[in-house]
Amino acid sequence: MLGLVLLILSAVVAAQTKPKQETFVPYMTTQRKEQLSSTPSSSSSPSSGSGRGVAGWFTRNIIEPLAGPRVPEHTITDYYFFLIAKLNNGTGLYLGMFQQWWVISELQEVPDTTSSESRGNRGGNPFEAQAEAQKQEAVQAKIKKDYHGAARAYVEAAKLYEKSGSQFNIMEAASAYEDAFKAYNMAKQTENAARLFRLNERGGSRAAKVYNQLGDLLKSQDAAKAATMYSEAAELFRSDGDGRALHAIIRQAEQLCILHQYAQAFTLYNDTIIPETMSQDILQYTTRDHVLNAIIAHLGATQGDWIVLEKDLEHFEDICPDFRTSKGLSVLKSLARAEREHDAVAFRDACQEFDRLHSSGMADWQVGLLLQEKLKLEDGDLL
Secondary structure (H helix, E strand, C coil), rough: HHHHHHHHHHHHHEEEEEECHHHHHHHHHHHHHHHCCCCCCCCCHHHHHHHHHHHHHHHHHHHHCCCCCCCCCEEECCCCEEEEEEEEECCEEEEEEECCCEEEEEEECCCCCCCCCCCCHHHCCHHHHHHHHHHHHHHHHHHCCCCHHHHHHHHHHHHHHHHHCCCHHHHHHHHHHHHHHHHHHHHHHHHHHHHHHHHCCCCCHHHHHHHHHHHHHCCCCCCCHHHHHHHHHHHHHHHCCCCCCHHHHHHHHHHHHHHHHHHHHHHHHHHHHHHHHHHHHHHHHHHHHHHHHHHHHHHHCCCCCCCHHHHHHHHHHHCCCHHCCCHHHHHHHHHHHHHHCCCCCHHHHHHHHHHHHCCCCCCHHHHHHHHHHHHHCCCCCCC
């Protein structure tokens, strides 16, 4: 009789003290994390491997995805006296009773016993470590709203997970591919936002800003796409009378040079960038750099016509006072003279002087063009 009374009292207390459903997520992202982090890591303990396995599962599936804690999709069932929480992917089952949550079961990662280096720790598999680094890079890219970069990093992470040889990491690879798809869709949505802003008469300025941001994000990954974004931004800024149009055109010309579309780049420099920077006091000091880019781009557009280059030197020397007194002019004249005299040594020396004009060295496209010209003077020697 006493046992029955105690059973009834226990049931009543359990019903009144079962935790609220909304406490499950905080439990998983705080208390459960602390419990796992305190698991002994001694390699001599038989249980340490499974502890690390659970911790690895928890870290990869709850703590690390995206930019903050996230619990996988789950279902909580109320059984009146207690709650049962089940992760929809089948990796965890939890009991809620007496104002607390308890672990019933969690998926544990089984160490790969075929390798002496793989003993449950994350550092044992180089592919897994590289994949984790790529995931972190993707997270940082998403924080910066660089969704193209995030998508690429997630794809790289997925490939590395596949190479790791772990069955557990196959699921990680699938998740990374899924995250890559989501990031790519976010990038497309950003482009769609710019397109829709552009359709609205009052949205031109916002569209221009978005296009310009997309250009900045894409310039290190997709020069062609970046050039298109800068072109769109420049057109919209100019229609609003916004001075940022010139900045966008300068960036567009730089991307066109990287794409070896030298004729288009030279047109932008000659018709827009150089005249506009010369006409603005605050930008006049930049004109000499744009003239240098224009002349080298024109050399590429004419496939190495040095007669045209010397005419360009005369033209810009006449119209641009800052260029007339610049070191760049004398260096380009030295290059032209070395080419005219077929002096490979003097050409190399002039190239080195040209490289020193830039604090970070010549741009890759400039190196490529001048290297082609030097190879015409001597067989195969580098600059």
